[in-house]
Amino acid sequence: MSDVYIVAGGIHPFGRTPERSGLDQGVFAVRQALSQAGLDWNDIQFAYGGSDAAGNADTMVSKLGLTGLQFINVANGCATGGSAMFGAYTSIKSGEYDLGIAVGFDKHPRGAFDPKPAEWGLPDWYGETGLMLTTQFFAMKIQRYMADYGISRETLGRVAEKAFRNGARTAHAWRREPVDLETILSAPMVSDPFTKFMFCSPAEGAVALIFASGKKVRELGLPPVKLRAACVRSRPAGSFEVFSPSLDIDRGKSPTTIVSEAAYEMAGLGPDDIDIAQLQDTECGAEIMHMEENGFCAPGAQSEWLANGWSEIGGRLPVNTDGGCLACGEPIGASGLRQVYENFLHCSNRAGDRQVEGARIGYSHVYGAPGVSAVAIVEG
Amino acid sequence: MAHHPGMAILHQSSPPPIADDLFEYVDADGSIALIGGIERETGRIAFPFPAQDDGFERTRLPLEGRLWSWTVQRFRPKSPPYASADAFDEYAVGYVALGDAIIVEGRLTGVEFDELRIGMAMQIVPQVFVMADGSQRTTYAFAPAQEGPSA
Numbered sequence: 001m002s003d004v005y006i007v008a009g010g011i012h013p014f015g016r017t018p019e020r021s022g023l024d025q026g027v028f029a030v031r032q033a034l035s036q037a038g039l040d041w042n043d044i045q046f047a048y049g050g051s052d053a054a055g056n057a058d059t060m061v062s063k064l065g066l067t068g069l070q071f072i073n074v075a076n077g078c079a080t081g082g083s084a085m086f087g088a089y090t091s092i093k094s095g096e097y098d099l100g101i102a103v104g105f106d107k108h109p110r111g112a113f114d115p116k117p118a119e120w121g122l123p124d125w126y127g128e129t130g131l132m133l134t135t136q137f138f139a140m141k142i143q144r145y146m147a148d149y150g151i152s153r154e155t156l157g158r159v160a161e162k163a164f165r166n167g168a169r170t171a172h173a174w175r176r177e178p179v180d181l182e183t184i185l186s187a188p189m190v191s192d193p194f195t196k197f198m199f200c201s202p203a204e205g206a207v208a209l210i211f212a213s214g215k216k217v218r219e220l221g222l223p224p225v226k227l228r229a230a231c232v233r234s235r236p237a238g239s240f241e242v243f244s245p246s247l248d249i250d251r252g253k254s255p256t257t258i259v260s261e262a263a264y265e266m267a268g269l270g271p272d273d274i275d276i277a278q279l280q281d282t283e284c285g286a287e288i289m290h291m292e293e294n295g296f297c298a299p300g301a302q303s304e305w306l307a308n309g310w311s312e313i314g315g316r317l318p319v320n321t322d323g324g325c326l327a328c329g330e331p332i333g334a335s336g337l338r339q340v341y342e343n344f345l346h347c348s349n350r351a352g353d354r355q356v357e358g359a360r361i362g363y364s365h366v367y368g369a370p371g372v373s374a375v376a377i378v379e380g
Numbered sequence: 381m382a383h384h385p386g387m388a389i390l391h392q393s394s395p396p397p398i399a400d401d402l403f404e405y406v407d408a409d410g411s412i413a414l415i416g417g418i419e420r421e422t423g424r425i426a427f428p429f430p431a432q433d434d435g436f437e438r439t440r441l442p443l444e445g446r447l448w449s450w451t452v453q454r455f456r457p458k459s460p461p462y463a464s465a466d467a468f469d470e471y472a473v474g475y476v477a478l479g480d481a482i483i484v485e486g487r488l489t490g491v492e493f494d495e496l497r498i499g500m501a502m503q504i505v506p507q508v509f510v511m512a513d514g515s516q517r518t519t520y521a522f523a524p525a526q527e528g529p530s531a
Contacts (some may be wrong), residue, residue: 111458112455112457112458114457114458114460114461115461116460116461117461123399123402123428124399124461125398125399125402125519126461127460127461127462127463128398128461128462128463128464128509128511129398129463129464129487129509129519130453130457130462130464130471130473130487131473131485131486131487132457132461133453133457136451136453136473139451140449140450140451140473140474140475141449143449143450143451143498144448144449144475144498147449147498188454189452189454190454190455191451191452191453191454192450192451192452192454192493193451244485245427245428245484245485246416246426246427246428246482246483246484246485247448247475247482247483247485248424248425248482248483249425249477249480249481249482249483
């Protein structure tokens with residue numbers, strides 16, 4: 001069993017790039033990662049890659065080089081990036097390979113996603129009557145959570161305010177202008193209690209990470225960031241997920257809770273050991289609930305956290321330091337790897353003017369339909 | 381249209397149901413109950429009723445419950461899958477905990493958006509849904525209950 005390291009990362013700026021296909025954004029990210037590590041595509045022994053809506057990752061070889069490498073396409077919805085990374089992680093950990101890449105990219109049309117009921121095992125009437133919207137789910141999940149734990153709309157607004165403030169400091173972010181709390185709270189409502197500034201938008205972008213064994217790291221002489229945990233979990237009984245015509249009356253854990261517990265166990269670490277966290281923030285409520293579900297605070301304590309700036313850069317646990325999905329947008333296949341890329345930058349002291357001082361251990365969490373979560377923990 | 385033997389009462393003046401095995405009429409004035417399924421092995425209740433799955437026994441869900449969560453749909457969903465006629469009016473959506481059986485999602489009707497409160501008493505009602513081609517279907521919604529739930 002080998003230790004697994006991230007030795008380089010590349011990113012194509014998130015947002016909208018009309019002149020470049022999703023696949024070509026993926027190629028861009030791979031080339032940037034290779035260049036950062038001083039490697040050639042010929043050196044790469046395997047690749048895992050995927051997108052949700054922008055094509056087959058393995059067709060990238062026609063641009064990157066026909067080296068005959070093992071290239072496995074991954075399609076796992078919102079956890080596509082996390083699953084690609086899990087593939088890379090186990091390929092190296094098992095000793096099968098020493099050097100590989102995980103790449104995620106996407107390019108979505110404007111507006112909300114438009115899922116087809118049959119593809120999710122649901123009856124047509126559910127979509128026909130206007131119940132099959134991710135936005136409704138997120139709104140109702142936080143609405144219940146706010147009632148249960150006394151969280152205010154101001155707290156939601158502060159999450160968005162922080163996201164745009166961090167996005168303004170991030171080269172790869174899409175939304176790079178700060179937005180003040182009053183503007184966020186008084187903007188048009190999209191799905192109560194969320195205004196338009198509180199939801200992320202489907203977008204475009206690509207991320208590539210290069211993974212190496214301990215042996216390869218020494219051989220190459222690269223500054224390594226160790227991947228201490230990479231876990232993916234599907235939903236347990238009683239969880240509350242996107243696209244649910246009904247919920248069990250007996251409420252249970254979430255896929256995030258169980259993947260988080262598994263990741264901490266794999267890493268031999270706990271929430272108190274984490275220096276920086278990237279948490280799925282499809283909208284403001286998700287970041288708030290995921291702070292608790294990943295073990296960083298008690299339910300309801302988020303109000304105090306946001307009011308006191310504890311999750312700001314410079315706070316006790318900086319959360320979503322690049323502005324997260326709220327500022328970067330949501331290219332489904334790329335978001336999970338963007339989070340790991342952001343932690344990789346901070347834990348190797350390359351994050352420039354948004355660098356979290358002394359960041360050593362980074363935690364990232366991605367969540368999506370129909371109830372899948374992935375967590376990675378890195379150590380610089 | 382094939383009807384399950386359990387759907388004994390048909391309501392002649394209502395548009396056809398938007399789906400089979402979704403609800404059934406419980407009296408001649410058009411009141412409805414949602415149809416769920418009891419998982420034979422575990423007793424867990426499912427909705428909608430998995431009619432094709434032998435592991436579930438058909439059951440009538442409670443008619444009343446409490447609002448568990450809610451939101452308002454402020455923009456027109458994309459079509460497909462949204463199949464409504466073109467005019468768009470904002471609508472409320474919620475989850476209602478039906479007794480101790482199950483929490484069901486549906487549209488909310490007969491209530492102002494600013495009167496929605498988690499925990500308020502709700503009941504199941506039929507609702508006419510106009511499809512894009514102008515034809516009508518009967519589906520379900522939740523409205524404030526006349527009296528609190530008996531459970």
